[in-house]
Amino acid sequence: MRKVWAIIRRELIAYFSSPLAYIVMTAFLLMQGYIFYLIVSFLNNPQTPAMTPLRLFFGGTIFFWLFLLFVVPVITMRLIAEERRSGTIEVLLTSPVTEAQVIVGKFAAAMAFYAALWLPTALYVVVLRRHSEIDIGPVLAGYLGVFLLGFFFLAVGTFCSTLTNNQLIAAIIAFAAMVALFSIGLVEQLMMSSSVIKSALGQMNLWTQMDDFAKGIVDTRHVIYQLSGGLLFLFLAAKSLEVKKWR
């Protein structure tokens, strides 16, 4: 545990000593600020249909997804690829640390950074509560959805980072993998006939899953899908590191 903690701390030092972290955070807050502005203008318009405004905030706009699909690869691309490129992986894996500990530590650091991105948005909820009635249940469910989606996508990104020693390639693979996972829902909509496959794909639609969370529905199927997907990719990442640690 202490070793995992040391890896997390080292990884956070790396995040916050690079300008990339600050660029990502700034861009993220700009985007969230814009969405917040949309929400407020909706609320000001008496013709707004009755809906939870915060649904927009959690995955209700394409901005959310676009940004997520870009930001997650940026967060994870460095994790293992850079260690392999610089050779520090050799130092790390000749100390009494297992591959699984390395992956868990790195992934946990990525999760922490992702959480840090979202943390300031809690202010919006505070501000909205002062001026309007907010049902806190869907907000919490929305944050849970954001967390789970982050868990899943960051695990995919971590796995992709073990595949190459080039950060850019790692980011591109991760982006492609995430787009593929995200478009499962689109494929489902394109399918004409109703079949078992269509309904299976429908269950894997991340957009509707996120929408459910934003509505305040915590469906255990969604929770299990995203958690088990994340764990699967973390397992694959550890195995891939074991096999591919030499250059």
Add this chain to the structure above:
Amino acid sequence: MIEVENLGKTYVEEPVVRDLSFFVPEGQVLGFLGPNGAGKTTVMRMLTAFLPPTTGRVVVAGVDLDQDPVGLRRNVGYLPENVPLYPEMRVNEFLRFRADVEEVPRGEVHARIEDVVERCLIGDVRRQVIGTLSKGFRQRVGLAGALIHQPPVLILDEPTVGLDPNQIIKVRELITELGQDHTVLLSTHILPEVEQVCERVFIIDRGRVVADGTPEALRNKLVGNPSLAVELKGANGSARTALEALPGVVTISDRGEGRYLLEHAAGSDPREAVFRMAVERGWVLLALTPQQASLEDVFVRLTTREDELAPAAAEEVHDA
């Protein structure tokens, strides 16, 4: 301390290390030599449980690689080639990280960091970001990291590559000092380094052992007769025949302008005779220097692929 039996490593049908066996006793400083691509780094990576061997057995400080690779890593301090470090970390942060990862007991972390900082002379740069350090400092920071958990065995892959001559001397001094209480395996292709630092030399080529022994033993075994460089002024053409006739001299070669190279039988010393002859004949003796064959000659003879004599010579040494 380090036991290797029939170690082999094959990458995609291409054997890189073949049937390597050796033993390094506690406290020895072993120079691990070989031309580029001989398999040195691969062997070191297997000794540090980074790469799994294809065949054979590795035991370091009593821990078998097969049974407990993580336990084996605890006993080894490893400095890979080119000293990979995290450029964004400060030296202090890096050492702290290494101490945590290497399981240094919490209470001792501070003392261990102080100790390695002092040993490796990096006190002045403790608060600096590693990326801004010079190559020499980076080397010492890497070494400090490898020493943090007081491993009984140190494995250093080309620790002086890319340093300036002053830094090389400092790193060598440090290694010599470390050799007093560690078993050290040091890979290099800088031969004078081996002569200065190592008690024993181990040369591999194409994944096989070609020589094993002390630097002196290797030289003596392989280079044959000792020789003497003589430079004379005022000698005429008869000098060559006269010198050749001296007792102990085996052959002589004329290098022009009064310079000769005498090869003499081991155990004989014709220097006095040369001096007396020069005095007798009125020659001025400008130089009289025993020539020591360098380890470089040995290395070249052993690892030059065209040299048909090499395998035979190697076996001779290996038996010794």
